[in-house]
Amino acid sequence: MSEKQSKIAKKYENFMKKHYYLCAITKTPMLLVFLTIAVLFGFKALSMPSEVNRYAVVTAVGIDLSDDEDKMYEVSALVFVPIAEQGFSESYKMISSEGRSVSEAMDFIGLHLGRETGLSHIKFIVLNEDLLMDDVSKFLDYLTRNIHLSSSTKLITTDVSAKDFISAAQNLDSESSIKVSEIITYNRRYIYATDSSLETFFKGTFGPTKVGLMSKLTVKPGEGEGLSAAQTDGQTASQGGGAGGAGPKTEIVNDGETVVFKEGVSKLTLTGEQLKKVNFVRGNYKSGSIEIDHVTDKDLNDARVVFEVFGKKLNFKVKYENNVPVIYIDTSLTLRISEVENSGKSPQQNVELFVITPKTTDMIEMKVKRSMSEGLEIMRDNQLDMGDFYTMLSNNNRKEFKKFLETLEDPEDYLNHIVFKVSVKVYSK
Amino acid sequence: MKVLDKNINAWQLGIMLFILLFANKILVLPSLLFEGAGLEAVFIPVLFFVLEMGLLFLFYKLKTKHPAQSFSFLLKNRFGTPVQVVAFVFLCAYFLCKAVLLYNVTYIFFRNVVYKDYSSFLFLFCFIPIMNHLAISGLRVMGRTMQLFFPFMLTIVLFCLVVGVFGINSSVLMFSKPFAEIALTAAKHISSFGDVVLVFVVMHRVQIKKGEWKVVFSLVTLASVLVCLITVIFILSYTYTAFMHPYAIFEIMSYVKEYGGLGRIDVVSMVGIIVFAYFHLAIYLKAFMLCFKEVFPKINPLYSVLTFNLAFLLIVGFFILNLEQAVSFAEKILPYFAIIPFGIVPILSGLLFLIKKRKEVKNE
Numbered sequence: 026m027s028e029k030q031s032k033i034a035k036k037y038e039n040f041m042k043k044h045y046y047l048c049a050i051t052k053t054p055m056l057l058v059f060l061t062i063a064v065l066f067g068f069k070a071l072s073m074p075s076e077v078n079r080y081a082v083v084t085a086v087g088i089d090l091s092d093d094e095d096k097m098y099e100v101s102a103l104v105f106v107p108i109a110e111q112g113f114s115e116s117y118k119m120i121s122s123e124g125r126s127v128s129e130a131m132d133f134i135g136l137h138l139g140r141e142t143g144l145s146h147i148k149f150i151v152l153n154e155d156l157l158m159d160d161v162s163k164f165l166d167y168l169t170r171n172i173h174l175s176s177s178t179k180l181i182t183t184d185v186s187a188k189d190f191i192s193a194a195q196n197l198d199s200e201s202s203i204k205v206s207e208i209i210t211y212n213r214r215y216i217y218a219t220d221s222s223l224e225t226f227f228k229g230t231f232g233p234t235k236v237g238l239m240s241k242l243t244v245k246p247g248e249g250e251g252l253s254a255a256q257t258d259g260q261t262a263s264q265g266g267g268a269g270g271a272g273p274k275t276e277i278v279n280d281g282e283t284v285v286f287k288e289g290v291s292k293l294t295l296t297g298e299q300l301k302k303v304n305f306v307r308g309n310y311k312s313g314s315i316e317i318d319h320v321t322d323k324d325l326n327d328a329r330v331v332f333e334v335f336g337k338k339l340n341f342k343v344k345y346e347n348n349v350p351v352i353y354i355d356t357s358l359t360l361r362i363s364e365v366e367n368s369g370k371s372p373q374q375n376v377e378l379f380v381i382t383p384k385t386t387d388m389i390e391m392k393v394k395r396s397m398s399e400g401l402e403i404m405r406d407n408q409l410d411m412g413d414f415y416t417m418l419s420n421n422n423r424k425e426f427k428k429f430l431e432t433l434e435d436p437e438d439y440l441n442h443i444v445f446k447v448s449v450k451v452y453s454k
Numbered sequence: 455m456k457v458l459d460k461n462i463n464a465w466q467l468g469i470m471l472f473i474l475l476f477a478n479k480i481l482v483l484p485s486l487l488f489e490g491a492g493l494e495a496v497f498i499p500v501l502f503f504v505l506e507m508g509l510l511f512l513f514y515k516l517k518t519k520h521p522a523q524s525f526s527f528l529l530k531n532r533f534g535t536p537v538q539v540v541a542f543v544f545l546c547a548y549f550l551c552k553a554v555l556l557y558n559v560t561y562i563f564f565r566n567v568v569y570k571d572y573s574s575f576l577f578l579f580c581f582i583p584i585m586n587h588l589a590i591s592g593l594r595v596m597g598r599t600m601q602l603f604f605p606f607m608l609t610i611v612l613f614c615l616v617v618g619v620f621g622i623n624s625s626v627l628m629f630s631k632p633f634a635e636i637a638l639t640a641a642k643h644i645s646s647f648g649d650v651v652l653v654f655v656v657m658h659r660v661q662i663k664k665g666e667w668k669v670v671f672s673l674v675t676l677a678s679v680l681v682c683l684i685t686v687i688f689i690l691s692y693t694y695t696a697f698m699h700p701y702a703i704f705e706i707m708s709y710v711k712e713y714g715g716l717g718r719i720d721v722v723s724m725v726g727i728i729v730f731a732y733f734h735l736a737i738y739l740k741a742f743m744l745c746f747k748e749v750f751p752k753i754n755p756l757y758s759v760l761t762f763n764l765a766f767l768l769i770v771g772f773f774i775l776n777l778e779q780a781v782s783f784a785e786k787i788l789p790y791f792a793i794i795p796f797g798i799v800p801i802l803s804g805l806l807f808l809i810k811k812r813k814e815v816k817n818e
């Protein structure tokens with residue numbers, strides 16, 4: 026080592042002795058890395074405005090066709106605006122904008138708000154009925170491409186303009202503890218067993234049957250039928266059943282109507298009752314109720330008995346007879362009496378000991394069979410395979426099914442050529 | 455800074471392979487496989503894992519026969535320096551490309567899900583120093599760190615799987631795709647597999663006692679089963695909309711989060727992805743360093759780190775900027791590199807056995 030080099034080495038040694046804390050960095054380079062990352066990210070984070078000020082939290086989006094020839098769509102967004110205050114209240118604003126695409130309209134909404142539109146909290150998307158004649162997936166494309174959008178976002182259609190629907194929802198969401206998205210969730214879980222979310226809609230649309238379902242909600246002037254909210258000088262009041270509230274009221278009514286799509290285009294609108302029938306053959310849903318009239322036995326006299334469906338199990342078996350598939354649907358229903366309207370007097374008996382007699386069981390079986398065949402008829406008439414029988418048959422015996430399809434003039438009309446044999450067994454809970 | 459390379463034992467090798475087998479398979483791959491091969495996509499990982507297991511078995515045979523020698527030495531000894539150099543240049547390229555693909559997919563995932571505003575280079579600050587440090591610290595340090603994190607990572611994967619099972623609720627059309635399409639999809643994504651080739655690179659650094667091979671085989675089997683299960687659960691959860699959900703392990707958690715109301719449970723999978731990404735990149739760099747050393751034995755190993763970093767930054771920064779390009783890179787360029795783990799290495803290893811036999815015959 027030359028003299029010059031040893032001098033430098035000595036100088037370095039002295040420097041390190043003086044600044045001993047630097048040894049920590051040279052010995053543990055990860056500390057240096059940590060400090061670099063902290064400085065780089067820390068300053069960037071400090072210089073950025075808070076997310077609350079950068080984003081407008083969109084909770085619902087409605088899409089209408091625009092009257093303007095230049096602009097194709099009118100998009101309305103229900104936006105949550107956080108306000109710092111002592112109590113807890115949610116304040117929503119509705120912003121509407123037109124654009125040549127949904128994306129452009131959303132940009133304009135951001136422009137009107139002066140914030141970026143954050144889509145991760147969207148609870149539902151409303152499509153105006155006029156859009157349903159075309160492939161709806163193209164209207165939803167912008168939203169589905171957004172990775173932040175939850176796939177459980179509810180998809181709704183309405184016969185009024187989506188803007189009016191969002192406006193009605195604004196009043197509800199501001200004050201009521203019941204949100205529009207929750208109405209649909211209740212619909213799915215307890216009554217009509219139809220999950221109207223983006224995910225299930227696209228699963229059906231992109232599946233082999235190409236059938237998707239979407240709940241239809243209407244907005245009516247307040248008559249006490251649905252969930253209502255009233256607007257009075259900037260203040261809102263709301264309640265279920267529409268009983269109360271000051272000023273003119275609008276109601277969001279869900280009576281189970283469901284629009285059935287094939288390849289993204291609306292084909293049929295089912296009423297709640299029709300959907301119930303279809304659901305008997307669609308899957309193991311534990312929802313809804315069965316009503317039997319004119320029940321007479323030792324305790325009842327021409328009574329109307331309502332049974333809650335406590336459990337439903339469908340067992341499908343496929344057999345081919347002369348190259349034609351025969352689907353045997355064995356249905357096991359577990360029911361519980363939920364209401365009795367006796368024409369004489371109320372039956373005075375412990376509800377837990379109230380048994381379903383064989384005669385009543387026969388009546389239920391008949392009713393369910395009839396409902397099932399009506400449900401199948403709806404599917405056949407409209408060539409809408411809501412029960413996904415295509416997958417069932419193909420997975421059961423692909424070769425036979427293919428052969429069967431080849432024998433048909435129109436393979437799309439396969440439902441009309443399948444034989445269904447239904448059996449129902451009823452058990453009491 | 456010195457590059458330290460001490461030997462690793464069966465557990466450390468097994469855990470390293472366990473972690474490596476998840477690379478490039480738990481985010482975008484299941485979605486791409488379903489898009490191309492439908493439900494039959496679940497058989498593709500099974501097929502390739504069987505091949506990887508075969509590769510590991512080949513290594514087991516080779517290691518048992520030559521316990522103290524490196525793969526590089528064996529190649530040099532039997533086929534000469536050109537073959538050895540060419541094989542290790544290919545391996546260098548293979549590990550570099552795999553690292554690029556893995557980094558890109560991970561970065562794009564985090565950019566889309568969390569760090570919307572952060573550039574790739576800022577994101578690299580979180581990865582490159584740790585990746586370099588782990589690789590430079592040596593195989594044993596890396597192995598021990600992974601050993602420390604192993605129970606944590608296994609728990610995360612098992613948790614994701616158990617939670618993911620609750621998301622399965624739909625039937626799916628079976629055997630809907632012709633065999634040609636399935637084969638084409640498998641060929642397109644072959645490069646996501648073959649990571650077991652690492653064992654040939656670290657051959658001379660592995661010390662496995664008698665009876666400890668079962669640890670390595672068990673951990674590789676476990677990782678293969680878990681990756682296959684992730685693919686199956688993801689496909690059965692999303693079925694026909696799988697193409698809309700490109701990040702498998704995250705998506706199976708978010709499916710349950712959204713439908714089961716379990717809050718931000720998907721964060722668990724994100725933590726797992728971060729830890730896996732750190733280790734994957736470190737292993738690829740280490741493998742690159744070891745191969746580089748065989749090609750340029752006289753150069754300081756730190757230059758291999760520098761070369762890797764520069765090449766990595768160049769490819770990441772100028773050629774692959776988004777998910778589309780990353781997927782195109784994986785489907786169009788990387789499959790050619792798969793010839794290394796599934797072609798060149800097994801053929802050379804096989805020839806090593808055959809040539810020795812001939813020599814033995816000659817000697818007799």
